[in-house]
Amino acid sequence: MLIRKIAIAGTLLVPIASVAVAEERRELGAHEHGHGTLNVAMDGDVVGIELRVPGTDIVGFEHEAKSDKDKAALKTAIDKLDVPLALFQLPAAAGCKVTSSKTEYNLDHDHENREDHKEEHNKEHADHDGGKHADEHHDEHAESKEAEAEHAEFHAVYQLTCTAPGKLTSIEFSYFGTFKNAEELEVNVATSKGQSQYEVTRDKPTLDLGGII
Numbered sequence: 001m002l003i004r005k006i007a008i009a010g011t012l013l014v015p016i017a018s019v020a021v022a023e024e025r026r027e028l029g030a031h032e033h034g035h036g037t038l039n040v041a042m043d044g045d046v047v048g049i050e051l052r053v054p055g056t057d058i059v060g061f062e063h064e065a066k067s068d069k070d071k072a073a074l075k076t077a078i079d080k081l082d083v084p085l086a087l088f089q090l091p092a093a094a095g096c097k098v099t100s101s102k103t104e105y106n107l108d109h110d111h112e113n114r115e116d117h118k119e120e121h122n123k124e125h126a127d128h129d130g131g132k133h134a135d136e137h138h139d140e141h142a143e144s145k146e147a148e149a150e151h152a153e154f155h156a157v158y159q160l161t162c163t164a165p166g167k168l169t170s171i172e173f174s175y176f177g178t179f180k181n182a183e184e185l186e187v188n189v190a191t192s193k194g195q196s197q198y199e200v201t202r203d204k205p206t207l208d209l210g211g212i213i
Helices: 056-059 068-081 109-127 132-148
Strands: 001-009 012-018 035-043 046-054 096-107 154-162 172-173 184-191 195-201 206-208
Touching: 046 056, 056 068, 056 154, 068 096, 068 132, 068 154
Parallel strands: 035 184
Antiparallel strands: 001 012, 012 035, 035 046, 046 154, 096 154, 172 206, 184 195
16 A cells, blocks of 8 residues: 555645555446445645545546536535545544535546547448448447446545544444445554554445554
C-alpha cells in the first residue's frame, strides 16, 4: 500500500491511504459492482477521506445521465455523497467537522474510445471482405458490444478537522442504508501508527479503529 496526496481545486489535502500501484492505474471497467474503496488518513487533527465506488452501487446505472430521471438521480446521489458524516458516522466525542467536500461522477472515456476504435476497425474489415463474411463479422461484433457494459464511478474526497482525534475510535457506515446496491467497502486506514486494511459489509457496518488511533 502506498500513500499519495490528493488535490481538490488546487488545495493539497492530507495524505490518503491508497491501494497498490496496480489499483492506482486500473480501468473503471475492472471494478466490481457492489464493492467500493474507502481510504482514510489521519494527520494530527485533520482527517482525509476518499471514496471510490461503481456508479451502479449509488444510482443503479453507469452511463451518461441524459434523461431527466437519470439527471435527477445523479443530482440526488451527489447531494448525499457531499455530506460524508451522514454516511460515515464518527463518534461525537471526536468533535469532527467537514472542512471540504467534493464528489464527481466519472465516465470511462477510455472505454468509449475503445468502442469507437472497434467500430472503425469493423467498418474497414467489412469494406475489405464484403458479402456474407462481413455480415457474420458484424453480427459477432454486435453480440460482443452488447455484452460489454458501460462503466462509471463516483469519486468523493473529503477533509475533516477533529477537536479530539484520539476519540475517533470507530466508523458507523450508514452508507449501506443510504445506497441499497452497495454491499461492501474495502477500507484502507493510515495513521501515525501505520496502515491497516479492512472489509466493511452491509451485514457488519461498523469499523473498530480503537487499536490504531
